[in-house]
Amino acid sequence: MKYQSQKVAKPYFIGALVLFFGQIVFGLIAGFQYLDGSFLFPGLPFDVVRMSHTNLLIVWLLMSFMGAAYFIVPEEAQTELYSPKLALVTFWVFFTAAALTILAYLFVPYAHLAAITGNAALPTMGRGYLEQPLPTKIGIVLVALSLLFNVTMTLIKGRKTSINLILVGSLWGLALLFLPAFYFPEDTVKASFAWWWVVHGWVEGDWELILGALLGFILIKMTGVDREIVEKWLYIIVAMTLVSGIIGIGHHYYYTGSPSYWIWLGSIFSILEPVPFVLLIAFSFKMLMQRRREHPNKAAMLWALATPIMAFLGAGLWGLMITLAPAQYYMHGTNFTAAHGHLAFFGAYAMISLSIISYAMPLLRDRTANSAIAQRWEITGFWIMVLSMLGIALALTGAGIVTVILQRAADHPMSFMQVQDKARVFFWVREFAGLGFFIGLLIYLRSFFIAGDYEYASEMKRALAG
Amino acid sequence: MQQVFTKAMARNIFLGGAVFFLAIYVALSVDTWYRIPERDHADKLSPAVLQGKYVFDENNCIGCHTVNGEGAYFAPELGNVYKRRGSAFIKAWIESQPTGVPGRRQMPNFHLSQKQLDDLILYLQWLSNIDTNNWPPNIQG
Numbered sequence: 001m002k003y004q005s006q007k008v009a010k011p012y013f014i015g016a017l018v019l020f021f022g023q024i025v026f027g028l029i030a031g032f033q034y035l036d037g038s039f040l041f042p043g044l045p046f047d048v049v050r051m052s053h054t055n056l057l058i059v060w061l062l063m064s065f066m067g068a069a070y071f072i073v074p075e076e077a078q079t080e081l082y083s084p085k086l087a088l089v090t091f092w093v094f095f096t097a098a099a100l101t102i103l104a105y106l107f108v109p110y111a112h113l114a115a116i117t118g119n120a121a122l123p124t125m126g127r128g129y130l131e132q133p134l135p136t137k138i139g140i141v142l143v144a145l146s147l148l149f150n151v152t153m154t155l156i157k158g159r160k161t162s163i164n165l166i167l168v169g170s171l172w173g174l175a176l177l178f179l180p181a182f183y184f185p186e187d188t189v190k191a192s193f194a195w196w197w198v199v200h201g202w203v204e205g206d207w208e209l210i211l212g213a214l215l216g217f218i219l220i221k222m223t224g225v226d227r228e229i230v231e232k233w234l235y236i237i238v239a240m241t242l243v244s245g246i247i248g249i250g251h252h253y254y255y256t257g258s259p260s261y262w263i264w265l266g267s268i269f270s271i272l273e274p275v276p277f278v279l280l281i282a283f284s285f286k287m288l289m290q291r292r293r294e295h296p297n298k299a300a301m302l303w304a305l306a307t308p309i310m311a312f313l314g315a316g317l318w319g320l321m322i323t324l325a326p327a328q329y330y331m332h333g334t335n336f337t338a339a340h341g342h343l344a345f346f347g348a349y350a351m352i353s354l355s356i357i358s359y360a361m362p363l364l365r366d367r368t369a370n371s372a373i374a375q376r377w378e379i380t381g382f383w384i385m386v387l388s389m390l391g392i393a394l395a396l397t398g399a400g401i402v403t404v405i406l407q408r409a410a411d412h413p414m415s416f417m418q419v420q421d422k423a424r425v426f427f428w429v430r431e432f433a434g435l436g437f438f439i440g441l442l443i444y445l446r447s448f449f450i451a452g453d454y455e456y457a458s459e460m461k462r463a464l465a466g
Numbered sequence: 467m468q469q470v471f472t473k474a475m476a477r478n479i480f481l482g483g484a485v486f487f488l489a490i491y492v493a494l495s496v497d498t499w500y501r502i503p504e505r506d507h508a509d510k511l512s513p514a515v516l517q518g519k520y521v522f523d524e525n526n527c528i529g530c531h532t533v534n535g536e537g538a539y540f541a542p543e544l545g546n547v548y549k550r551r552g553s554a555f556i557k558a559w560i561e562s563q564p565t566g567v568p569g570r571r572q573m574p575n576f577h578l579s580q581k582q583l584d585d586l587i588l589y590l591q592w593l594s595n596i597d598t599n600n601w602p603p604n605i606q607g
Contacts, residue, residue: 034540037571042564045574046540047529111576114524126523128537162473184523186516189506189596192536193498228473235476239483246487247494255601256534259501263599265494329601333535333543413606416542417571 001363003074005081008088010364012067013357015095017445019060020350022102024438026053031434034420034427044106051131052105057345058129059098062140062174064353065210066094066147069171071360072217073151076167077158082150090146097139101132123184127195130181137181144175162231163216166238170209177201189257200249203344204315208241208276211311211352218304218359219284223291233283237276244272251323255332263325270323274316280308296454297362297369299378299447303355310351310386314343318393330408335423336400343393346385354382354444367453372462374450381444388440391433398426505597518589521582530573532607534598540571543607548594550605553587560586 001007030049033039040049074081081087104113110125117133119125124134132140148171155168180197216234220227250266253259284305295301318340322331331337358378362370370378402423406414414422502508527544528537534545547556560583564572578586 033571036569038566038568041572042574045530045572047526047538050529050538050540051526110526110529111524119524120520123520123523126526126528128528131526131529162477186511186519187502187506187508188519188533188593189502190499192534193495193502195536232471232473232476235473235480239476239480242480242484243487246484246491249491253498255598256536257502257506257596257598258498259505260599261494262498330603332601333532333537333539333607335539338539407606408603410604413604415606420571 001071001075001360002078003080005084005087006071006074007364008081008084008091009067009071009360011088011091011095012063012070013361013364015091016060016064016067016353017357017448019056019063019098021441021445023053023056023060024434024441026050026056028431028434028438031427031431035424035431048105048110052102054129055105055131056098056102057350059094061345061349061353063091063094063098064357065171065174065207066091066143068210068214068353068356068360069147069151069167071356071364072167072214073154073164074158076161076164076217077154079154079158082153082157086146086150090143090150093139094143097136097143101136104133105131122182124182127181127184127191129199130195140178141175144171144178148172148175161227162234163213163220166209166234167213167217170206170213173206173209174202177206192256193253193258196249196252200245200252203349204248204273204319205242205245207349208245209238211307211348212237212241212280214352214356215280215284215304215307218300218355219287221359222293222295222297222301222304223287224293225287225290229290230287233279233286237279237283240272240276240279244269244275248273248323251325251328254325254328267323267325270320273323274312274320277308277312277316281312284308295369296456296459297359297375299370299375299382300355300358302379302382303351303358306382306386307348307351307355310347310389311344312347313390314340314345314347314393318343318397330404331400334400334403334408335396335426336404339393339396339400342396343389346389361448362454369454370447371450371452371454372459374447374452375454377443377447377450381440381442381447384440384443385437386440388433388436391436392430395426395430395433398429399423402426507592507595510592510595512588514585515588515592517582518585518587518592521578521586522589525576533593534596535601541573543602544590545593545596545598546602546605546607548587548590550607553591556587556590557583 026049030046030053033046070081070087113133114125117135119134122134124137125131151168155164177198180194183194185191185194212234216230220230247265248269250262251270253262254266288305322328322336322340403419406422407419530538530541531544563575
């Protein structure tokens with residue numbers, strides 16, 4: 001860490017991890033409600049648990065992206081952050097707003113929440129991921145504006161590296177792509193079409209740019225590879241993201257009322273969507289081979305190298321599986337989508353967040369790297385979480401297969417609830433894998449409470465003796 | 467070192483590709499915009515249907531259900547529920563919630579007025595007539 005103002009990233013990262021913890025708790029409850037439908041009912045109906053789970057995910061990812069921006073932009077620009085105070089105030093506004101929104105979900109019936117927050121004047125509620133009441137949505141815009149102002153001013157007065165340009169540019173994209181959240185056409189088909197501007201635009205477009213910029217930064221820092229090489233790779237990767245992903249949005253338009261030409265367009269471009277993830281893997285391992293230094297933060301290196309692989313599996317492979325129109329005809333709106341969603345969100349965006357947190361937190365705590373013991377805890381947590389998430393994805397894939405066979409492609413299709421009963425075993429596997437993930441998360445979080453710096457001398461001695 | 471393919475060229479592919487495909491997408495979206503009303507019978511979006519849609523959204527129905535495959539996978543598809551169950555069943559079903567059967571997935575009672583219920587069913591009826599390229603594969607959704 002070279003600039004004092006980078007320290008404002010610390011509360012963002014801690015806040016993100018707190019919300020991450022909350023997300024997993026709600027995930028466990030929602031998963032259990034698949035097995036016991038009256039669990040916590042009527043106090044916590046499934047939809048409330050689910051939107052708490054998904055909204056916490058989005059907010060903690062946004063929070064860690066923001067922390068990453070406040071950490072990376074000054075270092076890349078080689079200047080102090082324009083206003084550290086603004087960044088700190090913004091954090092508390094964001095964190096408080098997020099907490100209040102979740103509390104409102106838990107304690108106020110949704111229709112009542114809509115009534116008291118002016119939803120009738122400008123309807124925005126009742127859409128997946130965008131369930132937030134109007135004041136929260138406006139708050140998100142204000143927080144984003146504050147971030148954009150701060151990092152753009154920093155960029156203007158400092159060095160303009162490609163990583164910084166891609167990062168700040170994609171943060172602008174993130175904010176702009178949120179604006180359709182305020183646009184809710186009365187025509188449901190149009191509303192779905194526009195909803196994907198936010199959801200697809202973020203996770204299959206803009207956020208991949210953020211992922212690339214963060215990974216590029218981490219790899220430059222940890223491998224010491226020449227910046228020119230890293231940045232050339234980055235441009236190629238993000239180019240492929242947009243070349244495939246912009247028209248690739250068509251895979252959301254096959255069966256939702258839009259014209260039939262999207263079936264062809266979406267299928268053709270969707271085949272290309274795994275390409276940027278393959279390139280990300282090639283890129284990161286090439287950088288590893290060409291490294292000019294051995295960084296003591298092994299845990300961060302592990303996160304950074306595993307992110308492209310897991311992103312390829314979740315976003316690339318599991319996405320491809322359901323994306324071609326003839327396959328999606330049977331898989332659309334089943335747990336195949338949930339399997340893809342879990343593995344892609346975790347593999348790409350949760351893991352890049354945990355990568356930058358793993359790299360930056362020791363530096364923010366005035367360490368070169370965490371002690372070997374703390375890293376062992378972190379790496380243990382890493383493996384348990386990664387393997388558990390694979391278990392969740394496979395279990396949900398199993399549930400999806402049951403639906404396709406018994407409900408979608410059957411000669412005598414069974415009803416939804418009958419099929420859900422048949423898929424029960426997979427919901428059990430998912431819940432146990434979820435418990436595994438939770439244990440992995442606890443172990444991971446435990447690593448932050450182990451004091452001490454990385455000690456070169458004793459580690460060297462241990463390596464020589466061993 | 468040979469510099470056949472430079473960083474500047476990579477950046478130009480990125481910017482050029484983004485602008486090019488975004489332009490195509492905007493053009494296609496405009497075309498889609500004009501075609502949707504025909505495919506979903508937008509002329510039948512009466513004030514009552516739109517009221518029903520508002521009831522649907524303010525009670526977060528897609529928090530458990532799907533509409534044309536989009537939403538949550540906890541409860542049945544609603545895009546074609548009108549054709550699957552018919553209005554009388556749907557009305558009676560919503561009014562009798564929750565079932566209270568132990569272990570079974572529970573739907574809350576939303577305390578809808580008769581007017582809200584009628585509007586909601588009109589909206590479900592409107593949904594069931596959208597041209598979705600023959601999706602879902604069968605009536606079970």
